[in-house]
Amino acid sequence: MTETRANAESLQRRFNDQSAAIGIAGLGYVGLPLALTFAEKGFRVLGFDIDGSKVESLNAGRNYIQHIDGNRLSTAVAEKRFEATTDFGRLNEPDALIICVPTPLTAQREPDMSYVVNTVQLIRARLRPGQLVVLESTTYPGTTDELVRGILEESGLKCGSDFYLAFSPEREDPGNGKYNTATIPKIVGGVDETGGDLAQSLYDKVVVSTVRVASAREAEAAKLVENIFRAVNIALVNELKIVFDRMGIDIWNVLDAASTKPFGFMRFNPGPGWGGHCIPLDPFYLSWKAREYGVTPKFIELAGEVNVQMPEYVITKLSLALNDRRKAMRGSRILVLGIAYKKDIDDPRESPAFEIIESLLHLGAEVTYHDPHVPKAPRMRSWPDLPPMKSSPLTEEVLRSQDAVVIVTDHSAVDYEAVVRHAGLVVDTRGVYRAPRPNVVKA
Numbered sequence: 498m499t500e501t502r503a504n505a506e507s508l509q510r511r512f513n514d515q516s517a518a519i520g521i522a523g524l525g526y527v528g529l530p531l532a533l534t535f536a537e538k539g540f541r542v543l544g545f546d547i548d549g550s551k552v553e554s555l556n557a558g559r560n561y562i563q564h565i566d567g568n569r570l571s572t573a574v575a576e577k578r579f580e581a582t583t584d585f586g587r588l589n590e591p592d593a594l595i596i597c598v599p600t601p602l603t604a605q606r607e608p609d610m611s612y613v614v615n616t617v618q619l620i621r622a623r624l625r626p627g628q629l630v631v632l633e634s635t636t637y638p639g640t641t642d643e644l645v646r647g648i649l650e651e652s653g654l655k656c657g658s659d660f661y662l663a664f665s666p667e668r669e670d671p672g673n674g675k676y677n678t679a680t681i682p683k684i685v686g687g688v689d690e691t692g693g694d695l696a697q698s699l700y701d702k703v704v705v706s707t708v709r710v711a712s713a714r715e716a717e718a719a720k721l722v723e724n725i726f727r728a729v730n731i732a733l734v735n736e737l738k739i740v741f742d743r744m745g746i747d748i749w750n751v752l753d754a755a756s757t758k759p760f761g762f763m764r765f766n767p768g769p770g771w772g773g774h775c776i777p778l779d780p781f782y783l784s785w786k787a788r789e790y791g792v793t794p795k796f797i798e799l800a801g802e803v804n805v806q807m808p809e810y811v812i813t814k815l816s817l818a819l820n821d822r823r824k825a826m827r828g829s830r831i832l833v834l835g836i837a838y839k840k841d842i843d844d845p846r847e848s849p850a851f852e853i854i855e856s857l858l859h860l861g862a863e864v865t866y867h868d869p870h871v872p873k874a875p876r877m878r879s880w881p882d883l884p885p886m887k888s889s890p891l892t893e894e895v896l897r898s899q900d901a902v903v904i905v906t907d908h909s910a911v912d913y914e915a916v917v918r919h920a921g922l923v924v925d926t927r928g929v930y931r932a933p934r935p936n937v938v939k940a
């Protein structure tokens with residue numbers, strides 16, 4: 498038996514009997530639930546993160562992501578199944594290393610691969626024969642095969658014989674009560690057959706099912722298709738909202754009606770724009786890569802154009818409604834209700850709320866916000882000039898003192914009847930109020 502086959506078979510055995518140690522680089526919204534899932538299925542997990550405060554809090558059993566059950570973490574720590582570290586010198590310990598670091602866009606809206614590159618360089622420094630490396634971060638087709646493999650092979654070890662490499666996209670949907678890491682089928686594609694086989698057998702131990710594709714590129718592309726599909730459909734329904742509004746037709750009633758078709762229609766809801774770490778960013782990974790092949794995907798660019806204009810549409814609707822009440826935006830007191838990018842989660846990344854707040858401040862409004870899940874607005878890379886803000890309480894007094902309340906995120910914890918009862922004007926971007934109300938403007 499060759500040494501390569503012996504390495505792969507021994508790795509396979511350790512995956513099968515769960516004696517393998519799993520390393521997860523990046524303990525964020527994706528990496529942390531993944532680490533806990535592996536721990537719960539009986540693996541020992543070593544989590545790596547550059548953020549020392551996160552590592553410290555996780556090792557103390559303190560969970561920092563609201564929608565993840567804190568007991569899961571404290572149990573995993575107490576049972577010594579999960580440990581976090583900033584010591585990247587330990588990257589040679591795990592049998593499998595899974596990379597879950599951010600893949601944002603640069604200021605020029607091009608892929609920012611710096612987090613992936615940094616992590617892979619750290620892995621290269623400690624890579625040992627017999628390790629499996631899996632990239633999970635969303636990225637353009639070719640990343641695993643070209644970029645990651647290239648850096649790892651600078652170690653002198655060879656992919657496919659000394660170490661193994663695959664891509665398996667994360668499909669986490671924070672706050673989704675129905676599906677979690679373990680119950681979402683997982684796509685797996687290796688840079689070669691052995692990498693794919695090993696990654697598949699590893700994930701088969703922890704997720705409900707794996708979907709094997711022919712290559713890492715196909716797996717990378719599949720993830721982008723999922724997100725582009727959402728981006729384009731969100732743009733479509735947002736555009737239709739504007740069209741129907743001009744015609745005096747309520748988009749929400751129209752969508753209710755269209756959704757009764759039992760086939761060939763999938764509902765998307767309009768909103769104040771797009772948000773989160775995925776939908777507004779990932780599609781541009783494909784546009785960027787496509788340019789290398791001489792093609793410009795028009796749907797992606799168009800979806801971007803439509804969706805980024807939505808906050809401005811909300812501001813226009815608000816200005817017109819204030820105007821009807823003989824009020825100017827300058828000096829008006831506006832409360833933004835919800836700054837997380839979607840309901841019932843604490844993640845404000847890329848939320849359209851920030852664009853709306855910035856425009857309101859620019860127009861001279863006095864802006865506050867309330868979000869039951871985000872007590873303090875973090876500093877945002879894309880909106881560096883926003884002043885520090887804290888969530889105001891949502892009392893009758895606060896509501897009565899506002900010239901308008903703009904619902905940006907429809908968190909379940911908010912009493913919307915109280916909002917409409919006490920606020921003079923409510924701008925509803927989420928279809929919270931379905932029947933017409935005298936002081937509600939849909940936007």
Ligand SMILES: NC(=O)c1ccc[n+]([C@@H]2O[C@H](COP(=O)([O-])OP(=O)(O)OC[C@H]3O[C@@H](n4cnc5c(N)ncnc54)[C@H](O)[C@@H]3O)[C@@H](O)[C@H]2O)c1
Binds near residue numbers: 612633634669671775
């Ligand atoms: N959040 C989601 O719902 C979601 C869903 C599907 C896919 N994704 C993708 O998963 C990837 C990770 O996203 P996320 O939301 O978990 O990001 P995140 O910002 O929540 O977490 C990333 C973590 O990586 C850490 N980190 C940064 N550089 C590091 C390094 N060199 N080594 C180790 N750790 C490092 C950060 O400190 C942070 O804790 C992205 O590619 C994203 O597009 C995210």
